Amino acid sequence: MKIQTTLAGSYPKLPTVAGDVNLRVVRNRRDAGKATDDEVAAAVRATTRRMIELQNRIGIDLPMEGQAGWDDAQTFVARGLEGIRIAGLLRYLDTNTYYRQPEIVGPIRWTGPITAGEFREAQALSARPLKAFLPGPYSLYRFSKDMRYGDPTEGARSFGEALGREAAALEEAGATWIHVEEPWIGHARAADGRAVRAALEAFLAGHRAKTMIHVPFGSPMAVFDSIRDLPWTAIGLDLVGAPAGWEILPLVPKGRTVGLGLIDARNTRLEAPEAVAGAVARARGLRPDLDYHLSPTASLEYLPADTAEKKLERLVASAALAAKGGA
């Protein structure tokens, strides 16, 4: 049985082929006053095109745009919301990457599309429907400094409502799948369940598009009971960084999809397709009634571009082997 392959966030921006547009170089030239903002924008478009073409060529079933123009997974969206001020750099969990911390200084409000235009442009470059990306509302709250609400449930719900409006704008732009990155759900304790639920309940209300709640780096077990009945389509698990995620499978409601994060996005060691296909078979053995996606554990931007490409090839090879029932 075929298993859908997909990404789990952004993709490395650097080219692997000499002579291809190098966004890093163009941005450096802009910073030195030798290139214009228009030239940077053109380099972002060229990089997006390359990312999408690569995924199409390798055979990823549900490609993503790759977020070529984003500095991190939060700021691009957060700075588009009313009530948010962008502050200093913080380390992004334990990844040795950084983000600029949003500060909640007023009521959080969505005032217009932030990512939808970019998504529409990217979709026009792809032969296959793209999965859109948004930072998750609970994690965006946890990544932020709350100087307004003082109550995690209220703050997280406000982000959920605002990002839900953005998800609707993505639907208007043609998105049929929306990937929601929620690393903090993997770090949540049972006591956080109320805030997690408030964020996702507000976010998920009334959407046509399918939604993937993706939890990299940790297992959502501690709060899964709080979100089990919400109308998400898929829960994405990092089964390398958090093997405890396997314990979620028996609890997933019928009719849902599980994203099996089995390609390690945080280590250069390449997976054997036989081992990955074996893990897929294990999941199917545990819950034959569910649908599955196969993906990296997280954004592939934690890897060098050359390794990321090899990981994608392993991903597709693993899915092919899994489809044959091989392990």
Place this chain on the structure above:
Amino acid sequence: MPRGLWTTTVGSFPKPPHLEKARQQFARGEITADRLGEMEREETVAVIRRQEAIGLDLLVDGELYRGDMTTYFAELTPGYAVSNPVRSYGNRYYRKPVAVGPIRRTKEWTVEWWKFAQAQTKLPIKGMLTGPYTMMDWSFNEHYPSREAMTMDLAAAINDEALALQEAGAKYIQIDEPAISVRPEELPLAVKAFARATQGIKAKTITHICYGDFDVIYPALLDLPVDQIDLEMANSRYDLLDRFRVNAFTKEIGYGVLDVHSHRIETKDEIKEGILRGLEVLKPEQMYVDPDCGLKTRTVEEAFAKLEAMVAAVREVRAEKGITA
């Protein structure tokens, strides 16, 4: 009269454009290692002279001969390979170490540079290393069966280098552990590894930690067997001071007052205000005033303008509070 509020920096200084160009030329095989080394030594002397001129108390060699704080060591160490560039934030990239075999220190990493730098000045120069936990956490691992096994091999290697720096005469040895604040469950491993890395060290030990979640590791962080912990204070608008009011900071502190990720030059008055806020909960003899992190991401002009403002602010506070260096 109390002593304190000594001034220093965290480690790295920006490379001047002609040195950046020379490093690129060397990478392309257009100049020799000898020529690059000659330029690096010239610029190291220049950085030391400027630190002296500004009036800093505790100097560094500026790390102009290093690329990234982990990659530099990996390139000199059997058991390590180095990846193609990986992004850290925005448009900043580094080549990440990859553990491909047992990690062993088979030659000195920094001692010759430290000796060269110290020979240029009567002021003390810090020996500068990256800590075992951070080296492990910021590497890919294709060899070790566990994070602990890799960390402890690194700790042994770093201890060899720290002992060699001490033998060469270093009175201050800084072993940076910026990764320590991200996995609280591994703090005991980081503490154990740091103890191994500093085994037999009588010099003053310092560690730099930044951009993490201090709520989850403080005050347990004080278990680290080190004399001074260097923290970014300005980036978090001195919020850490509230934690110190609840749980006293019991070690010396490197007290960061300059945002190293901003082009803006802080005013003397705002730096002074930050120092005065610190003195509400810390003793002057605990405090070494410095930037939040290494200055290598700034331009040369920005870096020294920021430091000039910092030293001017410290001098005013010292004068007003009757504190001597």
